[in-house]
Amino acid sequence: MGLRSHEQLVVCVGVMFLLTVCITAFFFLPSGGTDLYFREENSVHVRDIYVREELRRKEQDALRRKAEEANPIPIPKPEIGAADDTEGRRIFVKQMIKFAWDGYRKYAWGENELRPNSLSGHSSSIFGYGKTGATIIDAIDTLFIVGLKEEYKEAREWIAQFNFKESAKGDLSVFETNIRFTGGLLSAYALTGDKMFLEKAEDVATLLLPAFDTPSGIPYSLIDLQTGRAKTYSWASGKAILSEYGSIQLEFDYLSNLTGNPVFAQKADKIRDVLTEMEKPEGLYPIYLSMDNPPRWGQHLFSMGAMADSWYEYLLKQWISTGKRDKRTKREYEEAIFAMEKRMLFKSEQSNLWYFAKMNGNRVEHSFEHLACFSGGMVVLHAMNEENSTISDHYLTLGKEIGHTCHESYARSATGIGPESFQFTSSIEAKTERRQDSYYILRPEVVETWFYLWRATKDEKYRQWAWDHVQNLEKYAKGTAGYSGIRNVYDERPEQDDVQQSFLFAELFKYLFLIFSEDDVLPLDQWVFNTEAHPFRIRH
Template sequence: MSLRSQEQLVVGVGVMFLLTVCITAFFFLPSGGADLYLHEENHVHVRDTFNREEVRRKEQRELLRKAEEANPMPIPKPEIGAADDAEGRRIFVKQMIKFAWDGYRKYAWGENELRPNSRTGHSSSIFGYGKTGATIIDAIDTLFIVGLKEEYKEARDWIEKFDFKESAKGDLSVFESNIRFTGGLLSAYALTGDKMFLNKAEEVATVFLPAFDTPNGIPYSLLDLQSKRGKTYSWSNGKAILSEYGSMQLELDYLSNLTGNPIFAQKCDKIRDVLTSMNKPEGLYPIYITLEETPRWGQHLFSMGAMADSFYEYLLKQWISTGKTDERTKREYEEAIFAMEKRMLFKSEPSNLWYFGKMNGNRVEHTFEHLACFSGGMVVLHAMNEKNKTIADHYLKLGKEIGHTCHESYARSTTGIGPESFQFTSSIEAKTERRQDSYYILRPEVVETWFYLWRATKDEKYRQWAWDHVQNLEKYCKGAAGYSGIRDVYSSEPEQDDVQQSFLFAELFKYLYLIFSDDDVIPLDQWVFNTEAHPFRIRH
C-alpha cells in the first residue's frame, strides 16, 4: 500500500536533501584541472570528458551510499487501510510478507532467523550453531506462491550456492531439518520444476541418514553432521519422541518417489513397521519410545499437542499424498483418532468448548495447547477426503468445534491472540492463569484450522477471524524490521520476544494468504502440506 501523506513528505524532503548533496558534489569536488583528473583508486589518468564525468558519477554514488548509511531510509511498513474484501486483505498479507522479508534480508541475510528489533541474526538450538539460512529455505515456496518474484529469485540464487553440510555446525534437530530444509526444498521443486531444488533436497536428506543407524531403525533426535554422531535429548532419557520420528515419511517417501532413490522411503518404512508391530495401550501412542533392538514404550504420556501432534497428521497425509493407496497409514490413523476421541476428547462447562486433554496414565490434565489446535484442520481434511458421508460429517463437526474452541482462546485474551496453552477448570475456560503459558511465538496452528474450515465450508467467519488476527499481528507483533512473538497475550502492552521465527513465512503467512485466495491457488485435491506447510503434489 502507499505510504501515508506525512511519510511521503518526509521521504520527499530526504530525497531533495540527497540530490542537493549530489549536485553540490558534482560542481565543487576538486577535479585537478579541466582536462586532467587523477583517479587515485585505480591509478589511471582520465583525459576525456566522458571518463571524467564517469569518475564524478562514481563519486556521487559513493556519496549517496554514505548518506544512506548515515541516515538509513526506513523499511516501508504496510498500513491496514481499507482492505475490506478478500483481494485487499490478500494484498495486505503480501505486504506483510514483503516487510518481514526485507528486514531479514537487510539485517540477517544467511542467518537462520532475524531479531527484528535488535536488527541482528538469531538462531535457536534446533539449528546447531551454524548459519544455514533457515528463513530463506522455509520462505521460498511462500515467496513463489504470493508472487514476490525478485525476492524469490534472490532466495533461489542463495540456495543454489548453499552447501548445507559445510554450513551446519553442532547438533541439529533431525526432525526440524527434515520438515524445514528437506520439506522446503521439495516444495520449491514441486512448485517450479527447478531441478536444483530437488538435488539440494537429496543432499540435505542424505547427510541425515546416519541418524537412522540405531538398533531398531528409529532415528536419533539430534545429529552432528561433522562427526556423524547421533544422540537423543538429554532430558528424554535416551528415548525418541513420537512427533519427531513419526513425522519423517511424508518428505522422505516423496523424495524417493521423485529421485528414484529408495533409501529414504526404506528408512521410513522401517519406522512404520516398528510402530505397526507394537501394542498400543488402549489404542493410544505414548510420546516416548526406546531405541533398543526390541523397542519399548516409555512413560504412558499421551497428547494431541507437543511431542505427538504431527505423527497423527502424517498418518492421514501420507495416505492422501500417495493418491489414497497407502491403506495401512489410513487404517492406523482412523484407529488412533478413534482412541483419542474416546479417551481424550472433552467438552467444557458452561460454554461446551471441545478440546483434547493430555493424559499421564489414567490421569487427565485439562489443558489444550496452541500446537494441538492443528487437529481441527486435520480432521476437516479427513472429512474432505472421506467417502463415507456419516464419517465425513462427524469429522467436519469435530473440526468446527475445535476451530471454535481455539478462536475462543484468542477472543478471551487482551490482545486477541491466543496463548501457548490454555486450561479448562472450574474457574476458567480457554484461558491460562500460568505466566509460563501466556506467550505467543507466531504459531500458525489456529489459522491453519481456519484455513481448512474455510476451504470446506466457505463460512465467511473463518476469513473474518483470520483478518482479526492480521490486525492483531500488526498491532502487537510488528517490530522495527519484522514481526516478533510476544511474552504475554493478556497484557495490553505486551513485551516482544524479538524473534522472527522462520515458520512465520512457511506457515502463518502462507495460511493467511491462502485463506484470502481462491481455491485454485494450491487446490487441496492436488496438493498436501507437510507439517511446516510446504506443499507437495499428490500422486495420482
C-alpha cells in the same frame, strides 16, 4: 545585635542550602513525578513494574527511530483494506511478507532467523550453531506462491550456492531439519520444476541418514553433520519422541519417488513397520519410545500437542499423498483418532468447548495447547477426503468445534491472540493463569485450522477471524524490521520477544495468504502440506 546577626546568618545559610537542594533536584533527578527509581553504578533499578515497562517502551521506541533514520526499510506501511475487500486483505498479507523479508535480508541475511528489534541474526538450538539460512529455505515456496518474484530470485540464488554440510555446525534436530530444509526444498521443486532444489533436498536428506543407523531403525533426535554422530536429547532420558521420528515419511517417501533412490522411503517404512507391530495401550501412542531392539514404550504420556502432534497429521497426509492407496496408513490413522476421541476428547462445563486433554496414565490434565489446535484442520481434511458421508459429517463437526475453541482462546485475551497453552477448570475456560503459558511465538496452528474450515465450508467467519489476527499481528507483533513473538497475550501492551521465527513465512503467512485466495491456488485435491506447510504434489 550580635545575636540577631548570628540568627540572620543561620537563616541565610539555611535558605542557600534549600536553594541548592532544589536546583540539584531540578537538574539531576528524573522527570515525571511518579517515576520511582534510584541510580547505582550507572544502572537504573526500577522499583515499580509500570515504570519499568514505560522505560522499556521508551527505549524500544528510541531504538526504532534510530534504526529507521539510519537504515530505513523501503516498505510503506500498507493501508488495511475494507471489511469486505478480500483482494485488499490478500495484498496486505503480501506486503506483510515483503516487510518481514526485507528486514531479514537487510539485517540477518544467511542467518537462521532475525531479531527484528535488535536488528541482528538469531538462531535457536534446533539449528546447531551454524548459519544455515533457515528463513531463506523455509520462506522460498511462500515467496513463489505470493508472487514476490525478485525476493524469490535472490533466495534461489543464495540456495544454489549453499552447502549445507559446510555451514551446519553442532547438533541439529533431525526432525526440524527434515520438515524445514528437506521439506522446503522439495516444495520449491514441486512448485517450480527447478531440479536444483531437488538436488539440494537430496543432499540434506542424505546427511541425515546416519541418524537412522540404530538397532531398531528408530532415528536419533540429533545429528552432527560434520562427524555423523547422532544421539537423543539428554532431557529425554535416551528415548525417541513420537512427533519427531513419526514425522519423516511424508518427505522421505516423496523424495524417493522424485529421485528414484529407494533408501529414503525404506528408512521411513522401517519406522512404520516397527510401530505397526507394537501394541498400543488402549489404542493410544505414548510420547516416548526406547531405542532398544525391539523398542519399548516409555512413560504413558499422551497428547495431541507437543511431542505427538505431527505423527497423527502424517498418518492422514501420507494416505492422501499416495492418492489414497496406502490403506494401512488410513486404517492406523482412523484407529488412533478413534482412541483419542474415546479417551481424550472433552467438553468444557461453562460453554461446551471441545478440546483434546492430555493424559498421564489414567490422570487427565484439562489443558489444550496452541500446537494442538492444528487437529481441527486435520480432521476437516479427513472429512474432505472421506467417502462415507456419516464419518465425513462427524469429523467436519469436530473440526468446527475445535476451530471455535481455539478462536475462544484468542477472543478471551487482551491482544486477541491466543496463548501457548490454555486450561479448562470449574473457574477458568480457554484461558491460562500460568505466566509460563501466556506467550505467543507466531504459531500458525489456529489459522491453519481456519484455513481448512474456510476451504471446506466457505463460512465467511473464518476469513474474518483470520483478518482479525492480521490486524492484531500488526498492532502487537510488528517490530522495527519484522514481526516478533509476544511474551504475554493478556497484557494490553505486551513486550515482544524479538524473534522472527522462520515458520512465520513457511506457515502463518502462507495460510493467511491462502485463506484470502481462491481455491485454485494450491487446490487440496492436488496438493498436501507437510507439517511446516510446505506443499507437495499428490500422486494420482
